[in-house]
Amino acid sequence: MKHLIGIKDLSENEILSILELGETYREKLINDRNNIPQILKDKVIANLFFEPSTRTRMSFEIASSLLGAKVINFSENVSSIQKGETRLDTLKTIEAMKVDAVVIRSSISGLPYILARDLKDVSIINAGDGSHEHPSQALLDALTLKLKFGNLNRIKLSIVGDILFSRVARSNIILMKKLGNNNIMVFGPSTLIPREIETFGVKIAKSFEEVIEFSDVIMLLRIQTERQNSAYVPSTREYKKFWGLTEDKLRSINKDIFIMHPGPVNREVEISSNIIYCDNSLILDQVTSGVAVRMSILTHILSSTLKF
Amino acid sequence: MKHLIGIKDLSENEILSILELGETYREKLINDRNNIPQILKDKVIANLFFEPSTRTRMSFEIASSLLGAKVINFSENVSSIQKGETRLDTLKTIEAMKVDAVVIRSSISGLPYILARDLKDVSIINAGDGSHEHPSQALLDALTLKLKFGNLNRIKLSIVGDILFSRVARSNIILMKKLGNNNIMVFGPSTLIPREIETFGVKIAKSFEEVIEFSDVIMLLRIQTERQNSAYVPSTREYKKFWGLTEDKLRSINKDIFIMHPGPVNREVEISSNIIYCDNSLILDQVTSGVAVRMSILTHILSSTLKF
Amino acid sequence: MKHLIGIKDLSENEILSILELGETYREKLINDRNNIPQILKDKVIANLFFEPSTRTRMSFEIASSLLGAKVINFSENVSSIQKGETRLDTLKTIEAMKVDAVVIRSSISGLPYILARDLKDVSIINAGDGSHEHPSQALLDALTLKLKFGNLNRIKLSIVGDILFSRVARSNIILMKKLGNNNIMVFGPSTLIPREIETFGVKIAKSFEEVIEFSDVIMLLRIQTERQNSAYVPSTREYKKFWGLTEDKLRSINKDIFIMHPGPVNREVEISSNIIYCDNSLILDQVTSGVAVRMSILTHILSSTLKF
Numbered sequence: 015m016k017h018l019i020g021i022k023d024l025s026e027n028e029i030l031s032i033l034e035l036g037e038t039y040r041e042k043l044i045n046d047r048n049n050i051p052q053i054l055k056d057k058v059i060a061n062l063f064f065e066p067s068t069r070t071r072m073s074f075e076i077a078s079s080l081l082g083a084k085v086i087n088f089s090e091n092v093s094s095i096q097k098g099e100t101r102l103d104t105l106k107t108i109e110a111m112k113v114d115a116v117v118i119r120s121s122i123s124g125l126p127y128i129l130a131r132d133l134k135d136v137s138i139i140n141a142g143d144g145s146h147e148h149p150s151q152a153l154l155d156a157l158t159l160k161l162k163f164g165n166l167n168r169i170k171l172s173i174v175g176d177i178l179f180s181r182v183a184r185s186n187i188i189l190m191k192k193l194g195n196n197n198i199m200v201f202g203p204s205t206l207i208p209r210e211i212e213t214f215g216v217k218i219a220k221s222f223e224e225v226i227e228f229s230d231v232i233m234l235l236r237i238q239t240e241r242q243n244s245a246y247v248p249s250t251r252e253y254k255k256f257w258g259l260t261e262d263k264l265r266s267i268n269k270d271i272f273i274m275h276p277g278p279v280n281r282e283v284e285i286s287s288n289i290i291y292c293d294n295s296l297i298l299d300q301v302t303s304g305v306a307v308r309m310s311i312l313t314h315i316l317s318s319t320l321k322f
Numbered sequence: 323m324k325h326l327i328g329i330k331d332l333s334e335n336e337i338l339s340i341l342e343l344g345e346t347y348r349e350k351l352i353n354d355r356n357n358i359p360q361i362l363k364d365k366v367i368a369n370l371f372f373e374p375s376t377r378t379r380m381s382f383e384i385a386s387s388l389l390g391a392k393v394i395n396f397s398e399n400v401s402s403i404q405k406g407e408t409r410l411d412t413l414k415t416i417e418a419m420k421v422d423a424v425v426i427r428s429s430i431s432g433l434p435y436i437l438a439r440d441l442k443d444v445s446i447i448n449a450g451d452g453s454h455e456h457p458s459q460a461l462l463d464a465l466t467l468k469l470k471f472g473n474l475n476r477i478k479l480s481i482v483g484d485i486l487f488s489r490v491a492r493s494n495i496i497l498m499k500k501l502g503n504n505n506i507m508v509f510g511p512s513t514l515i516p517r518e519i520e521t522f523g524v525k526i527a528k529s530f531e532e533v534i535e536f537s538d539v540i541m542l543l544r545i546q547t548e549r550q551n552s553a554y555v556p557s558t559r560e561y562k563k564f565w566g567l568t569e570d571k572l573r574s575i576n577k578d579i580f581i582m583h584p585g586p587v588n589r590e591v592e593i594s595s596n597i598i599y600c601d602n603s604l605i606l607d608q609v610t611s612g613v614a615v616r617m618s619i620l621t622h623i624l625s626s627t628l629k630f
Numbered sequence: 631m632k633h634l635i636g637i638k639d640l641s642e643n644e645i646l647s648i649l650e651l652g653e654t655y656r657e658k659l660i661n662d663r664n665n666i667p668q669i670l671k672d673k674v675i676a677n678l679f680f681e682p683s684t685r686t687r688m689s690f691e692i693a694s695s696l697l698g699a700k701v702i703n704f705s706e707n708v709s710s711i712q713k714g715e716t717r718l719d720t721l722k723t724i725e726a727m728k729v730d731a732v733v734i735r736s737s738i739s740g741l742p743y744i745l746a747r748d749l750k751d752v753s754i755i756n757a758g759d760g761s762h763e764h765p766s767q768a769l770l771d772a773l774t775l776k777l778k779f780g781n782l783n784r785i786k787l788s789i790v791g792d793i794l795f796s797r798v799a800r801s802n803i804i805l806m807k808k809l810g811n812n813n814i815m816v817f818g819p820s821t822l823i824p825r826e827i828e829t830f831g832v833k834i835a836k837s838f839e840e841v842i843e844f845s846d847v848i849m850l851l852r853i854q855t856e857r858q859n860s861a862y863v864p865s866t867r868e869y870k871k872f873w874g875l876t877e878d879k880l881r882s883i884n885k886d887i888f889i890m891h892p893g894p895v896n897r898e899v900e901i902s903s904n905i906i907y908c909d910n911s912l913i914l915d916q917v918t919s920g921v922a923v924r925m926s927i928l929t930h931i932l933s934s935t936l937k938f
Binding site: 056057060084086100103106108110111112113 | 659660663664666684685688689691692695696703893894895897906907914915917918920921
């Protein structure tokens, strides 16, 4: 693996290998911190976030640091972007500084592909590109589910929200299909559900009741007002009523349903406040798996000593 | 010690223990840099500054780095706060990333208490909360005074400025009382002096002459225009005349009076420019003690090998 | 060497010594990363950039990290500068934190001199001060040229653009003169060429043809709209036509001419897009040399074990 651009590019074996090492790192992260191997101690990793982010940037930064890498942050507002340089020029410059990997988030769908094509030495790690992919998110979600359910190919997973523009939904669906999981259901405002998704074997729910009945796990998506044409999006009040998860909806049926959300949560929109951290919520578990899976990703991409 | 929220929560022994180790670290910081033990090399520390800060953030960052910790910075303008996440959600996320300690500054008095109550693993270190407490500042001031005077319980200390809203004044007064020092005097615009302070044994001066006559040390506070109702505050010109320290006032009496200020200094307001770095100024000494005392605080909170 | 303020202060031997170690570090940076000596592992370096910068800040940060130093970033918009502190107060505070070196960029010509004069312990490294000097840029340019041409004193170098206000031009010309190179030519809008430069033995070209005929290397300068009186500067379209380098101009003569640019490039202004990364472009080579030369500068200033 030289880059991580999208789940689309990964084989089933590569996915499973990332999850396996991620599980090992998760254990060390929680219980055996001083036995994390400093395998990236000669590596330089640059974080380039062209969109605001807390969790993804911090998660990558912690993952990098714990493996001993030198981390350089780059944020738009104190940079040469102000001076009119193109993204490619910026990346070529960073490559020429002998940076080993760039973790990049951008609103431009496909930017990481273009960069990976035009750069020759530096590894590109996509931390979310427009409405295209967010591969490390899908991998951390998979690790979270694997730890909870043991295997991934029979979990009944519903994804609720903006399926059309969500890179999280996209990457998760591709990953699940790659692992042979055919139990994926989506639900959301009809303007935000791509009809052709059914041709990939993904079910489209007609009501939240159908979602509840079907699911082992409900993955709520964040309303991404910053990336959407507001014409597609209902008011937050309407959104909560029809597509938000509430305690009432959750208890309408007598079974254990687990809740996921990539964060940050819009309280009282996608989910009501009182169930964000309930016993069946995997939301914080996802965050912990995030650091571990990113340690695994970085190791797969940057460590020459790791053998497969 | 799991958290450092306020001086109010510390016992006399805890205060003395922090100062003692701070003194050891100060010596290493200045003269024996390569013998600083890397006792936090497996720890991750996040700096969350929701108010602008140079010295406190840098001081904590240097203290953390010198003990070998991984430091992650988080600043409001490139964060999920923009996306409507609550402070508690942000902190729970950071905790789930297995960050060991969060150094937090916020304009919300009491926020660190709430966070420490609702979080279970991560340590909270208060770097200033509204007009409530600034414990590491009081501890660095105490270390500065200890190094100059030997012991702390007989120093005649005046604090001049906004006593009502100042977390620096508050934490310093609480600390001095805990160590049995009953020689504290305050002085400032009458709107900014809480009358009930006398019931705690703190003297209220009526004139700067009284302050000069009384004091071994004068601690000047910064006018915090960013945190105050402007109705309380006189013009800066008036301020300097009545409550600012000038060379004339200082030389009106034939004795050595030492000067402190938490910084950053408003030149020609709280103090005239020509005496900021005079021989009796402890202002830069406070800064050096700040790094040392924060190394001690981090060690007390995060190092399992430190025994008391 | 305690500080690096300007090329003006360096002897020929100091320049050659920095370049020699820079060459060694360049080799390690590219091919032998795990043999970079951690000679700055007990040092704290603060980056203070009061002007936007990507490459210089990142380059210094990578150089510092690779030698093992602790790096603290300070950027204007989250700092005490907002609170009215003077630059000198900020620096005195940073010095009191026992920071070993400050890398500083500022729009104020001469600020590093003033700081170096008024501070006693901390080393000042000038990363560009107004239209005065940018010494690390001139040193990285010299290393780039040395690696390409073997020696520096006979290269025919043209500098094209704003000679009057450019710190890059200034530092490069001073360096070349110190090494005995008398083959320097400048070219640019007549309002931006200081006439008295001829008295220092620098030729002034009258046309781009003259530049092309003369040069082994053409160093293009960036239009610094942020630092100039717009009255001096022509439109970008005019600029490209008369002072920009295009493929046509480059191929008008049958010889190898190398291209340099300090970056970030204004595409289609100083240079046309299709030749930025052509075979004769040294632009990315400059970036790589930049990290190496800054490692050498930091070693010369901060390492006590380095002997000359």
